[in-house]
Amino acid sequence: MRILLVEDELRLAENIVAALRETGLVVDHAADGEDGAHLAEQGVYDAIILDLMLPGKSGQEILRDLRRRQMNTPVLILTAQEGTASIIELLNAGADDYLSKPFDLGELIARVKALIRRGKGVSNSKLTVADVEVDTIHQTVTRNGEPIDLSPTEYRILEYLIHRPRAVVSKRELLEHLYDFAWEHHSNVVEAHISNLRRKLNAVGDEPLIATLRHRGYRLTGDSRRE
Amino acid sequence: MNKGEISITRRLVVTVLALEFLSALVLICAVTVHEYDVELRGFDANLTGTARMIMGSVEDADDADDNVVLDLHNTPLERDAFYRVEVDHGKVLGSSGDRNAIAEVLSKSAGFHQIMIGHRKYRFTVLHDVRVVDPGLPTGGVRHNVTIVYGRPVGRVWHEVFEAIRFFIIATALLLGITAIMIAMLIRRYLSPVYQLADAANRVNGVNWQFDAPESAKQTKELRPLARALEAALARVQLSFEQQKRFTSDAAHELKTDVAIVKSSLQLLSMRKRTVDEYSQGLALSLDDFTRLETTVEKLLTLARLEQPVMARDGVVAPGCSMKKIIEEAVHQSMAFGQLKEIEVGVELAENADVPLDRRDALLLCSNILVNGLQHSNHGGKVWLSLARMDGDIVLTCRDWGEGISEEDRPYLFDPFYRSDLSRSRKSGGTGLGLSICRAICTRVGGSIDIENHPDGGALVTVILPVFRSVPISK
Known part of the structure; x- marks a missing residue:
């Protein structure tokens, strides 16, 4: 299974990539919004982990463009922003799940795996x-x-x-x-x-x-x- | 009602009523004087008329001596009237009332006289005339000198005067009452824009900052300055409130990200059993991440401290510090970083002066500016620091030959956590607080800081600081 991580904080990205790889997933990392959008639109990912505050193109824009292109890759949003309003907005815009920073790495992995299963129409691990x-x-x-x-x-x-x-x-x-x-x-x-x-x-x-x-x-x- | 409370409505009502009352009083006085005068004339005419009638009643007695007699049968006299008729100095034909008093009047000349009889004031008229008996005789008749005194209590005049002005008094009282009610109602109505303005201001709260002064207040000449001042003040408060909110949210974002990094580093390490090497490597990385979190917290606290107003603590004034020394120290501190990028740091200290800054803050300011210049310089570039005086202030400039700043970033460069897109991802290691801290240090002592592009490329930071003047410590 191949995952795309779009996250501009390099240290955080390194940790997430390492953790995902250790659980047997294949991970690509994009450090800014434009790279992230470009990779996401390749359509080869089984799930995308998306940060919101990105240089170049924001996470919201990437998500919106992805859904506009009828690409149904499951997307998990990583956010450090407060407030339920933005979460509702994101879920309505086509996000499948979200985690607030600081998150639990184990939880992130479990949620990503669940998203992959759901994306393929399976619910059991x-x-x-x-x-x-x-x-x-x-x-x-x-x-x-x-x-x-x-x-x-x-x-x-x-x-x-x-x-x-x-x-x-x-x-x-x-x-x-x-x-x-x-x-x-x-x-x-x-x-x-x-x-x-x-x-x-x-x-x-x-x-x-x-x-x-x-x-x-x-x-x-x-x-x-x-x- | 509170003691000492001032009510414009009450004041206006009282003032208007007092003025109205005073003018009514003056008017009534004038009317009284006029009325008294008129009544007195009437009274006098009445006295004179009656006296003449009495004169007419002095008749021929048809006796040998050609005497005269008084016959008052056809002359009705007022009951309270006093009179006396004398003929030829001493012979009294008729009288009523107090003789002594009337005798006193008799001694006076012809005309009107007022005297007190008992407790009443009387007005008398004295009439001298000549009565001729048998004027048809060749001798020309017998001449009798008749003196008539006739008087009545003058209180009657006042009675008539009061009757006449009573109407005025009642009308005035009525007018005062109506005016009081009308003016209270009108003032309340005229003041309604004030209450509407207060209502609008009352609706402003932490969530809803929208304040539009009501039209009624804006159209009232006297309220317009107040409405405008309120609008402007609220706009300023809203701006600073929103800045504060943004700062808090940005700070939370920053801290959460740093915490997320530390947490994920440690969790990654504990995901499975690892070798000792892996552990020590992981711990070293985690420690770096933690140091970053620590730096962010430290800078946030510094900024919070700097944004507090300066407090002169018990007359102790922070000693000024020499800019020259501080710059040299800042250059020394960042030497390693400069050498890493092989950047040449030039210093031109033509002038020196003490600035009214804490040594720690001054060093923070200088090294932040220098490090900022170094960060935005290309490998093998150049950073130039200089110190000069201008209009009694001291000017520190830092020039680099890097990529410069974009015009769209320029207004936000000093905002907390603002990073231009290029340096956003913290590759440069900044928290986005360095320039905010610099600005806070400068504005605290009345200085300024600005960044612009040098015409020959690169950025130019200009810091203007006041020169420290030692203030004698006052007890």
Whole structure:
């Protein structure tokens, strides 16, 4: 899952980025409003964390322009401003959630994850497809109750696919959502990770879970159930 | 009603009524005098007429001596009238009333006389005439000198006068009453703009600052200055109130952000178990973040202290301090920062003077200006400080060769927490309070500070401070 953080306080941004990365999310950071708006409009993010007081373009403007372009990426607002009036205004303008500074880092992460799930039409943090269960909080994967040890990237691929059951996910989409801009894009990296993931999943079960559709991408097979 | 309270309405009513009462009094007096005069003439005419009638009643007695007699049968006399008829000096034909008093009048010449008889004042007329008996005789008849005294109490005149002026008195009293009511009503009506103005002013509170003086007050010549003064005063108060509000909200924003950074640093560190190296690195970063919070708090407190009015504490006047020394100290302090950016700092101290500033504040002012210049200079640039005198003031200028200031930022540069977009994100490490603190220091002692673009590029900060004059310590 890929997150965009737009925050001009560098130290705060560093901390948030580090924390989000530690929980397995991919994060891009923009330090001013114009960069932030530009990145947000790429449409590759699963959620956006937006500060309000930004140089260049304010958070409100970024949000407004985003919604005007019919982009439905979930947005969480970080605000140090007082008053409920501005919160109501923000929620009405299309924000999905807000946190006031100083906030709790754990709460921020939980809210971002909840926003991602909601954005994909899921409400539970535990996702199941066939006999595979993914716990998005603890980032653990089990098949038939047997824990499977995955690398962070393999986990992210599985998590992303399980959020989009039966849909064909292209290599490009996977790249966009799994890596930030600092990463060199090589599509064979994805292929290598997918093959490792298949091998690890098949070690405990027999049914192949990830189908490859030539030139189109990947698809999770089997019924997905959300508990 | 409070004791000592002054009511314009009451004063006006009392004044108008008093004036009206006085003029009525004068008028009544004049009328009385005039009326008395008229009545007295009538009275006198009446006396003279009656006296003549009495004279007519002196008739021939038809005797041998050609005497005369008094026959008053056809002459009705007032009951309270006194009279006496004498013929030929001593012979009394008839009389009534106090003889002695009448005798006293008799000795007087002809005309009108007033005397007191008992407790009453009487007015008499004395009439001398000659009565000729048998004027048809060749001898020409017998001549009798007749003297008639006739008088009545003069109180009757006053009675008539009072009758006549009673009307005036009643009319005046009525007029006074009507005037009192009318004037009270009218004054209340005329003063209604005052109450409307007060009402409008009353509606102003901390939330609703809108104050428009009512039209009625603006159209009243006497109230216009008050209405305008109120509007202007409220506008000023509103401005400073809003500035204060903005400052508070900005300060809260700033503090919350700094706290958020410290908190997130510590939470990040405690998210999972880390190595000793990671911990010590994280703690060092957290300490930096905390220092930043501390700096913000410190600057806020400094600004709050500087915005307090200067208090001369028990006659102790802060000693002035030498600007030259302070500038040298400021340059020394920021040397490291200047060397880091390889900026040349030039100092030209043509003049020196003591300024009426606390040493600490003076140093804060100079180093803030210098550091500001250094921050806005390019790598390898130049900052130039100079001290000069102008019209008895001391002028400190700081020039840099950086990017200068934009015209749209200029009005706000000294506002607390204002950062031009370029330096907003605190990359430069400023809190946005440095220039506000400088301005507070300058205005506190009656000086000024201004920033403009130098025609040859870069910014020019000009500080004007009064020169310190030692004031003898008074007990």
